Amino acid sequence: AVQLTQSPSSLSASVGDRVTITCRASQDIARALAWYQQKPGKPPKLLIYDASSLESGVPSRFSGSGSVTFFTLTINNLQPDDFATYSCHQYNTFPSFGGGTKVEIK
Amino acid sequence: QVTLRESGPALVKPTQTLTLTCTFSGFSLTTTEMCVSWVRQPPGKALEWLALIDWDDDKYYPPSLTTRLTISRDTSNNQVVLTMTNMEPVDTATYYCVRSRGYSYLHAFDFWGQGTAVTVSA
Numbered sequence: 577a578v579q580l581t582q583s584p585s586s587l588s589a590s591v592g593d594r595v596t597i598t599c600r601a602s603q604d605i606a607r608a609l610a611w612y613q614q615k616p617g618k619p620p621k622l623l624i625y626d627a628s629s630l631e632s633g634v635p636s637r638f639s640g641s642g643s644v645t646f647f648t649l650t651i652n653n654l655q656p657d658d659f660a661t662y663s664c665h666q667y668n669t670f671p672s673f674g675g676g677t678k679v680e681i682k
Numbered sequence: 683q684v685t686l687r688e689s690g691p692a693l694v695k696p697t698q699t700l701t702l703t704c705t706f707s708g709f710s711l712t713t714t715e716m717c718v719s720w721v722r723q724p725p726g727k728a729l730e731w732l733a734l735i736d737w738d739d740d741k742y743y744p745p746s747l748t749t750r751l752t753i754s755r756d757t758s759n760n761q762v763v764l765t766m767t768n769m770e771p772v773d774t775a776t777y778y779c780v781r782s783r784g785y786s787y788l789h790a791f792d793f794w795g796q797g798t799a800v801t802v803s804a
Contacts, residue, residue, distance in 0.1 A: 610790035619794035
């Protein structure tokens with residue numbers, strides 16, 4: 577099974593900041609990686625698929641990059657609505673998810 | 683507009699079998715490359731993929747849970763059913779029904795239901 581390790585597990589940031597979250601895979605997953613945003617009591621929302629493709633309707637301040645085993649999610653100009661937990665998901669083999677990164681208000 | 687809605691018991695006893703139903707709209711599970719999965723999330727923990735059924739009625743499970751899970755579909759009623767046997771307290775989680783498009787599990791999950799919380803306790 578492919579293990580996904582996210583870092584950091586949590587971070588504090590201010591509105592307007594640039595935030596970068598990383599996701600490392602335990603083996604080569606090519607570009608088969610997605611990023612989701614989740615708020616308390618709500619289901620995850622797809623932000624990025626295929627490592628860097630922006631899902632329709634998602635603001636352009638979200639971007640993804642990476643391949644093979646190292647991936648990043650970047651949020652530019654952090655907005656109040658962006659404080660949430662972010663998770664990565666690989667689908668190169670049987671799907672697995674990262675442990676999540678909680679973005680909190682500083 | 684794609685929607686998915688989960689239904690099932692909120693409480694099950696250890697050793698019992700859990701049956702969850704996903705009722706969806708806005709797409710057909712007989713359309714090529716349409717898939718429905720179940721994903722769960724224990725309180726405060728990471729998401730875990732459980733099962734997928736595709737437009738061709740092929741089914742996929744993670745090796746660690748394959749003996750306990752069965753996924754099936756009722757295309758006339760736009761429903762997908764998941765059964766999980768021998769429930770334990772560690773199976774306490776919110777269970778989500780999700781859609782993806784493409785072949786088997788090799789794609790992101792683009793639409794999610796609101797989830798249904800299941801507690802396993804005597």
